[in-house]
Amino acid sequence: MEELGGLTKLKELRSPANGNTEQDIKNFRLGSIGEAIAKNAPVLNNILRRLTSKVNSDRNPKTVISVIGSILIFLQAQTSNKLQAMMGLFLFSTGSQRKVVELMSTAGLSVSYSTIMTALEALTSDALARIKDAVVDGYWFLLYDNLNISQMTAGQRSNMIRQNSTNHTTVSSEVDVGKLLKALRDNNSLDHVPDVQVKPMVDLFALGATKLLQPKRPDDFRARNNADGEDGLNGVDEGDDFDEYIGSTEMNVKDFEDLQ
Numbered sequence: 001m002e003e004l005g006g007l008t009k010l011k012e013l014r015s016p017a018n019g020n021t022e023q024d025i026k027n028f029r030l031g032s033i034g035e036a037i038a039k040n041a042p043v044l045n046n047i048l049r050r051l052t053s054k055v056n057s058d059r060n061p062k063t064v065i066s067v068i069g070s071i072l073i074f075l076q077a078q079t080s081n082k083l084q085a086m087m088g089l090f091l092f093s094t095g096s097q098r099k100v101v102e103l104m105s106t107a108g109l110s111v112s113y114s115t116i117m118t119a120l121e122a123l124t125s126d127a128l129a130r131i132k133d134a135v136v137d138g139y140w141f142l143l144y145d146n147l148n149i150s151q152m153t154a155g156q157r158s159n160m161i162r163q164n165s166t167n168h169t170t171v172s173s174e175v176d177v178g179k180l181l182k183a184l185r186d187n188n189s190l191d192h193v194p195d196v197q198v199k200p201m202v203d204l205f206a207l208g209a210t211k212l213l214q215p216k217r218p219d220d221f222r223a224r225n226n227a228d229g230e231d232g233l234n235g236v237d238e239g240d241d242f243d244e245y246i247g248s249t250e251m252n253v254k255d256f257e258d259l260q
Contacts, residue, residue: 003041008077010036013070015085017111017118021126028086034066044069071108081111088116 007013013036015024038045048068052061070083088110091101104110111119134140 003044004072004076006040007037007069007073008080010040010080012036013073013080013082015082015119016079017085017115018122020085020119020122022123022130025086025089025123028082030063030066030083033070033083034062037065037069041069044072067109074108084109084111085115085119088112089119092116092120 013033037048045065048065049061052059052064067083070080073080074084084105087104088101091104091110098113101110101113101116105112110116
């Protein structure tokens with residue numbers, strides 16, 4: 001018990017959910033847990049080694065010792081959750097059902113579902129901070145293929161079959177490459193390039209995002225975008241097919257301006 005108490009004080013065996021970073025995940029090694037047990041709890045380590053010393057087993061004894069030791073330490077202090085935190089993130093990344101996560105948490109092999117959500121928020125904040133640092137200096141572009149967003153509430157994904165909404169938008173315009181490169185070099189922005197009309201493109205991408213996030217028009221939909229305040233989207237009547245209007249579109253910038 002004294003050895004387990006000492007292990008619970010080791011920072012390298014802790015993974016606070018609200019402080020997770022990408023580097024923490026990259027640096028994680030299951031073997032490091034076994035090394036910490038061997039160094040700080042020799043009696044416990046010897047017991048586990050004897051129990052896992054079967055010669056004809058195809059399992060790696062060091063892995064088993066690390067897992068069993070982690071469970072015992074986690075039972076003593078839930079803050080010593082390095083393995084459980086990594087396992088929880090792994091289960092979520094593979095699309096495991098919430099019931100599976102809760103079962104693994106009960107067995108001491110994973111943190112709880114709510115803790116995983118907190119860890120994901122921390123990882124998102126860390127990623128956003130790194131992105132901000134990356135775009136401060138130098139040129140950068142944001143590229144994406146498709147945006148796939150589940151249309152179901154997280155708690156309702158019993159079968160984890162995702163309903164994906166995919167949208168594609170193409171915008172074409174005449175661009176002077178020389179002016180474009182000069183603007184990127186001088187201002188790191190497209191705002192000062194005469195040949196690139198940024199706002200129509202942004203508006204069109206927003207239109208596509210609306211289609212993605214709202215695949216079906218609700219019966220009580222009212223889009224009040226007209227200058228005169230009438231219902232409809234830029235002259236489209238309430239009874240028109242909203243999905244068809246904001247569906248996947250291919251047009252040039254002038255066409256989009258005319259549509260406005």
